[in-house]
Every structure is written in structure tokens, then in C-alpha cells.
Amino acid sequence: MKTIIYFKIRALKNLISKYFLSSPLRSILIVCFYVLAMGVIYLSIWGGFQFISSLGELSFIIIKRLIFIIFFITFFMIALSFAILYYTSSFRSKETEFLITLPYSYWELSFYKFTESALLASWLPLGGLILFIIVYTQINNLSILIPLLSIFYLIPFILIASSLGYIFCILVLRFLDLRKVFAIIVLSVIVVLYFFPPLKEKNMNIFYIISEEIVFFKISQLWFMPFSWPGWVIVDLENGKFINSFIFLINLWTLSILSLNFIHSYGGNVFKSLFLKHSVPKHKRQYRQGFLDKLFTLKIFPLHMGSFFLKDVKLFVREPVLWLQFLIFFGLMFFYFINIRRFSYNLLGDIWKNLIAFLNTFSILCITSALSIRFIFPQWSLEGKSYWILKLSPLNIKNIYFEKFIFSLIAFLPVSLTLIYIANKMLKVTSNVFFLTIWIVFISTCSLVSFSLGWGAYFADFKREYYLKAVESLGGFINIIINFSYIVVTVFTFTFLNHLIITRNVLFFKKYIFYILGGWGILSILLSTLITYIGIRKLKNKEY
Amino acid sequence: MVKTINLYKSFNGKWAVQNLNLHIKKGEFYCLLGPNGAGKTTTLKLLTTLLRPSRGKIYIKGLDIEKYPYESKKIIGFIPDTPFIYENLTAQEFLTFIGNIFKIDKKELAKKIEYYFDIFGLITYRDCLLKEYSHGMRQKIVYISNFLHEPEVLFIDEPLVGLDPQAIHLIKHLLLEKVKSGLTILMCTHILSIAEELSHRVGILHAGELIAEGTLEELRRNIDKTSLEEIFLTLTKNLRK
Numbered sequence: 001m002k003t004i005i006y007f008k009i010r011a012l013k014n015l016i017s018k019y020f021l022s023s024p025l026r027s028i029l030i031v032c033f034y035v036l037a038m039g040v041i042y043l044s045i046w047g048g049f050q051f052i053s054s055l056g057e058l059s060f061i062i063i064k065r066l067i068f069i070i071f072f073i074t075f076f077m078i079a080l081s082f083a084i085l086y087y088t089s090s091f092r093s094k095e096t097e098f099l100i101t102l103p104y105s106y107w108e109l110s111f112y113k114f115t116e117s118a119l120l121a122s123w124l125p126l127g128g129l130i131l132f133i134i135v136y137t138q139i140n141n142l143s144i145l146i147p148l149l150s151i152f153y154l155i156p157f158i159l160i161a162s163s164l165g166y167i168f169c170i171l172v173l174r175f176l177d178l179r180k181v182f183a184i185i186v187l188s189v190i191v192v193l194y195f196f197p198p199l200k201e202k203n204m205n206i207f208y209i210i211s212e213e214i215v216f217f218k219i220s221q222l223w224f225m226p227f228s229w230p231g232w233v234i235v236d237l238e239n240g241k242f243i244n245s246f247i248f249l250i251n252l253w254t255l256s257i258l259s260l261n262f263i264h265s266y267g268g269n270v271f272k273s274l275f276l277k278h279s280v281p282k283h284k285r286q287y288r289q290g291f292l293d294k295l296f297t298l299k300i301f302p303l304h305m306g307s308f309f310l311k312d313v314k315l316f317v318r319e320p321v322l323w324l325q326f327l328i329f330f331g332l333m334f335f336y337f338i339n340i341r342r343f344s345y346n347l348l349g350d351i352w353k354n355l356i357a358f359l360n361t362f363s364i365l366c367i368t369s370a371l372s373i374r375f376i377f378p379q380w381s382l383e384g385k386s387y388w389i390l391k392l393s394p395l396n397i398k399n400i401y402f403e404k405f406i407f408s409l410i411a412f413l414p415v416s417l418t419l420i421y422i423a424n425k426m427l428k429v430t431s432n433v434f435f436l437t438i439w440i441v442f443i444s445t446c447s448l449v450s451f452s453l454g455w456g457a458y459f460a461d462f463k464r465e466y467y468l469k470a471v472e473s474l475g476g477f478i479n480i481i482i483n484f485s486y487i488v489v490t491v492f493t494f495t496f497l498n499h500l501i502i503t504r505n506v507l508f509f510k511k512y513i514f515y516i517l518g519g520w521g522i523l524s525i526l527l528s529t530l531i532t533y534i535g536i537r538k539l540k541n542k543e544y
Numbered sequence: 545m546v547k548t549i550n551l552y553k554s555f556n557g558k559w560a561v562q563n564l565n566l567h568i569k570k571g572e573f574y575c576l577l578g579p580n581g582a583g584k585t586t587t588l589k590l591l592t593t594l595l596r597p598s599r600g601k602i603y604i605k606g607l608d609i610e611k612y613p614y615e616s617k618k619i620i621g622f623i624p625d626t627p628f629i630y631e632n633l634t635a636q637e638f639l640t641f642i643g644n645i646f647k648i649d650k651k652e653l654a655k656k657i658e659y660y661f662d663i664f665g666l667i668t669y670r671d672c673l674l675k676e677y678s679h680g681m682r683q684k685i686v687y688i689s690n691f692l693h694e695p696e697v698l699f700i701d702e703p704l705v706g707l708d709p710q711a712i713h714l715i716k717h718l719l720l721e722k723v724k725s726g727l728t729i730l731m732c733t734h735i736l737s738i739a740e741e742l743s744h745r746v747g748i749l750h751a752g753e754l755i756a757e758g759t760l761e762e763l764r765r766n767i768d769k770t771s772l773e774e775i776f777l778t779l780t781k782n783l784r785k
Contacts, residue, residue, distance in 0.1 A: 018556075021556075022556055286671040286672060287634045287637070287671050287672075287673065288671055289636075293637075303644050303647065304644055304645050304647065306644070307640070307641050307644035307645060310637075310641070311630065311633065311637075311641050314632065314633060314637065315630060315632050315633070318632035318673070319632055384628070385626075385628035386628045386629055386630050388594055388622070388624060388628065389629065389630075389642070391593065391594055392592060392593070392594070392617055392620070392622055393617065393645045393646075394614045394615075394617040394618040394645070394646065395614065395645060396614060541596065543589075543594065543595045543596060544589065544594040544595065
């Protein structure tokens with residue numbers, strides 16, 4: 001197994017040196033961008049913490065809860081990413097077919113694939129977590145040892161999350177039909193959301209709202225759940241409860257070693273049976289012309305555009321790895337709406353109302369951004385080695401780009417607009433804020449779609465066997481930074497303007513709010529056009 | 545029909561194709577031979593706009609493909625050695641997609657698809673996903689997709705990889721028939737017997753350079769060898785030394 005890992009590292013080294021030698025300036029620029037991006041993320045987290053600190057005594061509670069929420073979200077993100085990566089790299093991979101022919105045992109292969117998937121699924125969240133812990137330490141004037149020793153509680157945390165992803169992947173592949181699993185999860189989420197009781201007793205106390213009404217906060221702190229353990233390690237250390245902190249650390253390591261031992265012992269057999277099950281050709285299923293074919297051949301769009309739509313829809317629907325990622329979306333939605341249902345927004349003061357309404361917009365844009373990075377960014381890489389078909393078609397690349405843009409917009413706008421509509425209705429926001437947030441979400445969704453499609457085109461890699469790895473690549477990282485920066489700037493600007501209108505009744509802003517909104521819209525369109533132009537230009541020059 | 549003038553292509557400073565001057569007439573079956581890494585596939589990719597030349601010009605039916613890429617793409621077809629196609633589409637869907645891109649009339653397209661499915665023996669698999677197809681079956685689908693829009697120039701990279709004897713026979717027959725009716729073919733292959741059997745003219749490429757070109761008769765006369773295999777081996781061996 002050491003040999004495979006050694007040569008994988010060699011291959012990576014060769015790739016990096018080839019990249020560097022082909023254009024040293026570009027490589028230096030990319031490194032600079034990485035450093036700059038880290039700086040931006042660091043400053044964003046810092047800014048966020050500073051803002052929360054300015055909320056007075058409440059800030060202490062919110063900051064404490066935030067650390068648990070970050071670990072909670074990261075835990076499930078890593079688990080799901082791991083499950084998808086493990087499935088594609090183990091059972092849909094040419095590399096596995098090659099490795100199987102080599103004198104390696106199944107458990108070695110299983111363990112190697114586990115390590116590879118865990119690394120790929122966690123490197124980006126790990127970076128974010130470390131930055132978050134550094135800022136958290138500085139804001140709370142804690143010992144520098146907490147970030148320095150973070151690796152001791154983050155490694156087992158990642159291993160446990162990956163093990164959960166592994167178990168989920170294996171169970172689904174072994175016993176369940178992917179479509180049924182997806183349908184069951186989605187239906188359960190809807191049912192729970194519908195029947196989840198709103199709080200009977202309403203309370204104006206913001207401390208009460210945060211501790212009792214926001215379910216997210218409560219669940220993320222459950223002491224017996226592994227996702228809360230790193231948070232408890234830090235918080236107990238901070239409070240001087242060294243024994244408690246140490247116990248949580250021991251818990252993390254014990255569970256991670258136990259999981260690894262389980263995978264090491266049984267993983268080989270499971271890997272073998274699943275590989276054989278998935279490598280045997282299945283019964284050839286027949287797909288006759290259906291509703292979709294009829295819909296897209298209607299003369300709503302030009303024929304070639306309809307054909308592209310149809311192709312993209314079918315490729316998406318028939319690729320479980322793609323639509324399974326919607327589970328992330330439904331997971332986020334679940335907690336999001338449960339929190340809103342129980343939230344006593346109408347009892348809050350104007351300042352809090354403004355803040356919550358824009359925080360809500362921020363959350364919806366973050367969800368839209370996460371979805372656009374997951375689904376739109378890899379759209380070009382999804383063409384993969386079949387890109388030669390598009391490249392040889394007698395169509396301008398702009399037309400194909402435009403088709404993908406319209407397709408993405410048709411899929412995304414209803415989602416984001418419905419979310420902001422429902423959330424605003426649940427919160428019972430004022431009509432001004434209602435239309436303002438709808439406009440912001442509309443323009444931002446168009447921009448986020450453009451950014452993801454543009455960067456996806458710029459960084460498209462048609463030779464990559466697994467297009468989903470594109471999301472974890474440099475291009476995916478850049479896309480995350482740009483989207484996040486755009487959302488932060490947008491939401492902060494309008495929150496602040498509205499705050500000024502509410503608190504100081506600044507007439508200037510009230511009078512010119514429409515011009516400001518228009519100006520921001522134009523700026524967004526310009527930025528989107530620029531990234532689109534960069535993407536199309538790169539695609540035109542891209543060689544196959 | 546196909547003309548290249550001083551064509552060059554380099555990858556990271558190394559020349560893959562050097563000073564290539566091809567001139568292929570309408571209705572001609574031209575075969576490009578060469579050892580591995582000679583630049584055959586690169587040449588085909590340059591001619592089909594999949595790669596951009598480092599230097600030089602390419603004309604298809606008098607059109608500069610750099611200036612008129614869309615017009616020239618309408619009249620060319622390409623059959624790569626590895627048939628990468630959309631695996632999650634059925635054969636019927638994939639061919640309809642290609643037909644719609646080339647704006648083929650709906651009824652005519654349906655007729656053509658039916659005809660080619662029939663002669664390639666794929667009728668029963670038409671509604672199966674392409675990922676369930678074997679390499680040879682996929683290759684057949686790529687052939688059909690190229691025959692649908694009736695290109696005037698067809699570029700083929702290793703024409704018979706993975707095909708069964710029946711399919712090989714059928715494809716040879718189809719290609720020769722289409723050449724008779726005016727199709728121009730530029731084919732790259734390692735199988736010298738195929739080149740000997742089908743081509744009007746042969747070009748031998750070595751390290752990106754065209755080292756010999758002509759009809760089989762001309763090559764035999766110049767090199768003083770009888771079979772194409774001997775000619776090929778003599779030429780490439782001399783250069784290796």
C-alpha cells in the first residue's frame with residue numbers, strides 16, 4: 001500500500017512541477033491568491049465576530065454557540081462529501097479496476113480508498129475550521145495552544161465524520177435503492193417540517209429566544225453526539241474544566257480508533273462484495289421516449305437549445321452521484337425552517353428585526369451559493385471526455401454557454417425565490433423589507449449562477465475521470481471565495497443601509513434606496529458579464 | 545479538400561507536429577501511418593479544431609478553420625480511437641441529440657437512425673444506456689453519429705479498434721462506398737493491411753514530420769520494397785538510426 005501512496009504523491013509532485021514549469025508567473029499568482037483568500041476568509045470571520053461582540057452581553061452566548069454550529073455543519077458536510085467521493089473513487093473508477101489486478105488484498109484497497117476520500121473530503125473544511133479556531137481564540141483572549149493543538153481534536157473529528165460517511169455509503173449500496181433512499185429522506189424532511197410544533201409560549205427575551213427557540217443551537221451542543229465533542233474540548237478548556245475537556249478529547253480518539261478498526265477489519269469483505277456487485281453488468285434497462293422528450297421538443301426554445309436542455313436534464317437525473325448531493329440541501333432546509341417556525345420575530349425590536357431579516361437573506365444566499373458550487377461549477381467538467389462532441393458541433397461556444405446559463409437559472413431562481421418568500425412570510429417581515437430582500441436574492445442568484453458557470457468554464461478539466469473532484473480543486477476554492485465575498489459585501493451593505501434608515505432615519509438613503517439598488521444591480525451584472533466573458537474566452541481557447 | 549500549410553504544434557516546447565504540408569483531394573482516401581507518438585492523433589485533432597496550431601494554416605474545402613470554425617465543422621466528421629460519449633444517454637437519445645445539433649430534419653433523422661441501427665445490428669439496444677455498451681458497440685454509435693449529417697470530410701483515428709469481424713467488413717464497405725460518392729477520408733492507423741487495402745494515398749509520419757507520401761506504387765518505386773510493411777519499417781528504422 002505504501003507503494004501506491006508513494007507513487008500517488010509522485011504523480012501529484014509531477015503535476016505541480018509541470019504546472020509550475022509551464023507558467024511560473026501563473027503559479028506564483030495562484031499561490032498569492034491562496035494567501036490572499038486565506039486573508040479574506042480570516043478577515044470575514046474576524047469581522048463577523050467583531051460585529052457579534054458589539055451586541056453587548058448577548059455576544060458571549062452567541063459566540064459560544066457558533067463554535068458548536070460550525071462543527072455540526074462541518075461534520076455532516078464531510079460525511080456526505082466522503083460518501084460521494086468514496087462511492088465514485090471505489091466503485092465507479094478505472095483506477096480500482098487496475099488496482100484489483102495488482103497483488104493487493106481487498107482490505108488494503110478499501111483502506112487506501114478510505115484515506116484518499118477522507119483527505120479529499122476534508123482538506124477544505126479543515127482549513128476553514130483552523131481559521132475559525134484561530135479567530136475564536138483571539139477574540140476570547142484564549143491560549144495560543146488551542147489553535148496550535150487543534151490538529152489533535154480535528155483529526156479524530158474528521159475520521160469520525162468520514163466513518164459516518166463510509167457507513168452511510170456502504171449501507172445504501174448494500175441494502176437500499178438510491179432512488180428510494182432519496183425519496184424517503186426528502187419525504188421525511190417534509191413531513192417533520194410540517195408537523196414540527198411551533199412554540200406555544202412566546203417570549204420577548206432574546207436570551208430565551210437564542211437558547212430555546214433556535215433548535216440548531218440546541219442540537220449542535222448535545223454532549224453525547226460526536227459532532228459536539230471538539231466544541232466541548234475548546235469550551236471546557238476555556239472554562240478551566242480540564243478534566244472534562246480531556247474526557248471529550250479521549251472520546252474523540254476512542255471513537256475514531258474504533259471506527260478505523262471496524263473499517264480495517266470488515267472493510268475488505270464489504271469492498272470485495274460491493275465491487276463485484278457493481279462491476280457485473282446489470283440487466284440492460286430500456287429507456288423509451290417520455291414526458292421530458294415531448295416537453296423539450298416543443299417549440300419553446302430553438303431545437304438545438306432544447307436538445308441541450310434535454311441532454312443536461314437526463315444526464316443529471318440518471319447520475320445518482322449528482323442528485324444525491326441534494327441531500328445537503330434538504331438537510332440545511334430542515335434545520336433552517338424548523339428554526340424559523342419557532343422564532344418569535346414579531347416580538348423583537350426594530351434593530352433585531354432588521355438584523356434577522358438580512359441574516360435570513362444571508363442564509364438563503366449561502367445555500368444558493370453552496371448549491372451553485374456543487375451543481376453549476378462542475379457543469380463543464382461534467383462534459384468530461386465527451387467534450388469533443390460539443391467542440392466539434394457547428395455551434396458557437398457562446399450558444400452552448402448561454403444554454404447552460406438559462407438551464408441553471410431556470411433551476412435556481414425558483415428555489416431561491418421560493419425560499420426567501422416562505423421565510424419572509426414565516427417571519428412576517430414588513431413589505432419594504434419583503435421586496436428589498438426579494439430583489440437582493442433575485443439579482444444575487446443570477447450573479448452566483450454566472451460566477452459558478454464562468455469559473456467552472458475557466459477551470460474545466462475535460463480529462464478528469466471524476467468530474468465531482470472539480471469542486472474540491474483550486475477552481476472550486478476560488479469560486480467559494482468569490483461567491484462568499486460577493487454575498488458578504490451585498491448583505492452587509494444593505495443591512496447597514498437599512499440599519500441607518502431605522503435607527504437614524506437618514507432620509508438620504510430612504511430617498512435614494514431605489515437608485516442604490518439599481519446601482520448595485522448594474523454592478524452585479526457587470527461583474528457577472530466579466531466572469532462570463534473570461535469563462536467563454538477560456539473555453540474557446542481550450543484544447544481537447 | 546483538406547490542405548495544411550507549414551503546420552506546427554508544440555506541447556511544452558516539444559514539437560508534436562512539424563512543418564506538415566498535406567493536400568488531400570475531394571473523394572480521396574488518405575491514410576496517415578506512423579509509429580506511436582509520431583503525431584498522428586495530434587494532426588487529426590488539429591484538423592478537427594480540437595487543438596489550435598502553434599503555427600501554420602489549415603483549410604477545409606477552402607475555408608480557413610481558424611476564421612470559419614462553425615462553417616467548417618458543418619462539413620467534417622471525426623471518429624476518435626476511444627469513443628467517449630454521454631454514457632447516461634441511450635443510443636437513440638444520443639443520436640437524436642447529434643441530429644438536432646446539426647439541424648437535420650426530424651423525419652429524415654428518424655429514418656437515418658432506423659437505417660443505421662438496422663445495418664449495424666443495434667436495434668435491440670437502441671433504448672439502453674450507452675454506459676452498458678461494449679467498446680465496439682460504442683464505436684459503432686460514433687460511426688453512425690458521423691454518418692447522420694453526411695460530412696464531406698471524415699477524419700478517423702484507428703478505425704477498427706474493438707470492432708468484430710462483421711462490423712469491420714461493414715465499415716470498410718461503407719467507407720469505400722462513401723468515398724466513391726465523393727467523401728474525403730483522412731485516416732490514421734497502425735494496421736498496415738487496412739491502409740494497403742483502402743487508401744488511395746499514404747503518408748508516413750515520424751516525430752511529427754511527414755517523411756514520405758504517395759500512392760503505394762510510388763512508394764514501392766522510391767523505396768524499392770514490395771509491401772507497405774517493409775516500406776514503413778525501412779523508413780522509420782533509417783530515421784531512428
